[in-house]
Amino acid sequence: MGVPRVWEKMQEKMKSVGAKSSAVRRKVAAWAKDVGLQTNLTKMNQNAEAGRAPFSYQVAKKLVFKKVRKALGLDRCNKCYTGAAPITKDTLEFFLSLDIPLYELYGMSETTGPHTISTPEAFKLTSCGKEIPGCKTKLHSPDEEGNGEICFWGRHIFMGYLNMLDKTEEAIDKDGWLHSGDLGKHDESGFLFITGRIKELIITAGGENVPPIPIEDAVKKAVPLISNAMLIGDKRKFLTMLLTIKCQVNAETADPVDELSPEAVELCRKLGSNATRVSEIAGGRDRAVHAAIQEGINEVNEKATSNAQRVQKWIVLDRDFSVGGGELGPTMKLKRPVVLKMYKDPIENLYKETSTPLTQDNPLPLK
Template sequence: MSYKNRKKDYALYSTVKFDDVRDMLCKTAEKYGDKTAISYRVKPSDAESVKLSFDKVYADVSAFATSLVSLGLRGKKVALIGENSKGWIYSYFSLTSMGAVVVPVDKEYPAPDMASILNTARCDALIFSPSIKDKFGYIKDNVKTIESFISFAESEDGRTLSIDSLIKEGREKIEGGDDSYLEYEIDPDALVSIVFTSGTTGKGKGVMLSTRNILDDMTHGIYLFNMPEKTLFALPAHHTFGSTVNLIGHYMQGLEIYINSGTRYILNELKQENPTHLVLVPLYIETFYKKIFANIEKQGKLKLVKRMMRISDALRKVGIDMREKLFGKILVNFGSRMRLIVSGGAALNPDIIRDFESLGITILNGYGITECSPLISCNRNNYRKAGSVGRPILTEFVKIDSPNENGEGEICVKGSNVMLGYYENEKATREVFDEDGYFHTGDLGRLDDEGWIYITGRSKNLIILSNGKNVYPEEIETEVSRIYGVAEVVVYEGVSRTATKSDLIVAEIFPDADALSARGITDIKKYFDDEVAKTNANMAPYKKIGLVKLRDVEFKKTTTRKITRFSIDKTVD
């Protein structure tokens, strides 16, 4: 499969380099002024959105950051937990521009996982959304290092600090001559963010990123691809794909960022807000794809539309583009202007990319990993290769370690976007960097003769779901192994031969027959299903086990008694 409009050597896009996040906020305010920077709805049902200009954001963030300095948080680690919102963005911008270290945490984590991360990072403060109020008590009781609690909203009892109250106080300080925010000299190579790659920090790692890591990742990436005018911010902000690409990458270009009110409102808000492009993980794209074609099939027009797509593709080869006229009624589901999607975080089916292209929506497939801030490579607007995750961003070096006869080996990256290391884990840091300074991603792939990257597999056991979430099988295995009667267990992502199941986490168990017999347990499958359900209740939603498989013999092992995972039949149908 090949794409139309492939221009191998067309010019790079323009971009602006900033010294740090404060510099970015200041210069974008000077350049774009009253242009809308951020928009959102207070309630999803609101007819109109609230619009914040670049001037307004800079003024508010300067005031909020000034108050954070007065609270003694410069040089301190501050956890940030909440949904995509003005509060989250203001907090992230303030912390990363006033000398603190931000520790973003997934709001969907169970309270014990949140507390574990905050304790591991030894956070001094917590900025949080009221949406985690049911977990707040646990965190407060179990994390003793936190001295300041700041809420996205005013608290009912008035005893917890809020962002709005601190903005007001900071504004008064600035008017009184306080220039502590602006006078501070920011070191772009200093630690500015710790992003934990796992919900349970006992086994996960804290990725340490600097300001240079984050800003260079976008500055050098934007040379390759162009994102026009306005986006809808739907990716979780705590994920680097969301905070770096969807937030920083758009803000530095003066684009409008509309904060999506939640997953259930995406389709409605696409029509209301009419963004020109989206930044998504494959799960969202696959969902859109299935809904579109399910609706077409329901109308009895699937064969007709497929035929029109083939005709349209043929016409485009001779320079005639009829997609707007042929598929306008389909495209309106994404609003009146949306014609580009940047995809990253996991592999995307090339057939989906091709079909969207036929309908009139270009998908730029990219590749990233948290340790690289995260963007490593991306296809270009007018030069795309089927099956490839694109060419490396500028100034970045990529090599393939120990390639096989097909040129496939471990993908290794070197550049200013690569992390400082793992938080308080020098051993793990040494293990992923080689003597030449290359970071070993753990991903298998190859490079073509133009240096474009093709991912062919994983060298580790890590499961990457279609929504970009990372699942560590060993963590789940530890929990399942605590169940009475489990002799051995291996957790993996199930393989569907009929392509009807995806993101299915499977726990395959070899039962201890004697132990089960001793307790008089005869319906073994029901027993383990019930016990695993209890285990699921204490795990983050995306880590939940979807299928329990039982086996009659123990797992095949090496001479050192390690289970050979590759020998397991992972099919589920």
């Protein structure tokens, strides 16, 4: 079991190593991954062909999948799990293509651990699975799309916070349902999908509710160079975003350093940039990288459901987020209130009335 950032780091390293392989090895790996993804998606969807894997899958398993598992130290691992924070569909599909399904589970400390869990027999990408026997779930005040606050019921629910009656009554209602503060919905098969967190919802000055995580994930997917993205816009006229670049970390402290990760260096070269350090990119210092990020954000903005959900301005910070730096919690969740305080000045610069929209010819310097 690992939090999403563990799996993401593994993915980044594997991509970096794979890029240095010979052309033949890359072609074999690409073929095997395509076979692996299609075979596992078929199993997941429980299609008629799911009962018998194709011959190509058996070949791919012998040539690639078994070797990858052994190299990762997962050759004796029966099931791989992820939880505690959102994980991107890209990472899930990457491991699924290598015949390593990442099963999601969901719960809280107040539910004594998991409440829902994915299994090989009940598995859907981006879903947290179904309730463990004896547990019940309901969605409080669902909207027209079926999104509501996830509430838990069962013998696994805690009795309350010690010597904090008011907080206990806030969390558990009179019928015994524990209110999670998370937003979610069920599909037609009963799978639970987490769609956001009530406290994380951005309510713009115009009154529009904007869930930040889908937009942040879309930007990271559109621009693979980005490590972390944080959307800002609560009580503001428009949305802005703080971005960090993928970099190497100190092996002893796990703190981010100025050197770019091998994957980031390779991506920079493809963009026509010679950058090897974050400091060469931060604040719009590298024109090629700046243009690529703007292009990716434009791509995300084109798919926005309304003008209020478009990212108008952004800035690349001079260091990645980390647990030691205070931006991330122990499970690698983004501590949004902390980040807002830490980067107050760069954020205010984004909202200055005199500032003009970012373009390739008008990068915003980090002050």
